[in-house]
Amino acid sequence: DAKPAIMRAFQIAKKRGKSTRGAMGDDYIEFREFRFFLLSLRQYFEYWEAFSRTDSDNDRRISLDEFKSAQEKMEVWVGPIGDIEGEFAKIDTNGGGINAEYGTLLYNK
DSSP states (O other): OOHHHHHHHHHHHHTTSOOSSGGGGGGSOOHHHHHHHHHHHHHHHHHHHHHHHHOTTOSSOBOHHHHHHTHHHHHHHHOOOSOHHHHHHHHOSSSSOBSTTHHHHHHHO
């Protein structure tokens, strides 16, 4: 179930530019946005796969312990992470673990 990845890619593609179809057009991806949607979809599928591999208990949240245990895998994807707890704190803005914000770390690296 990769619905979060699909929704992220859809939302980012939809915001790519102002619609030429009036008020109704902002709820849909137009032809000119479709290529960007496909590129975003590929990227967010990769983020989702990374998230799924890190979320060992399948609760769709990543705890600090799960994050620490996945450090070696993440460093392959994004390069060295010096302060793992500091990086976790940057992403986990609400204190409840990491969920959809996971792509933020990978995207910003």
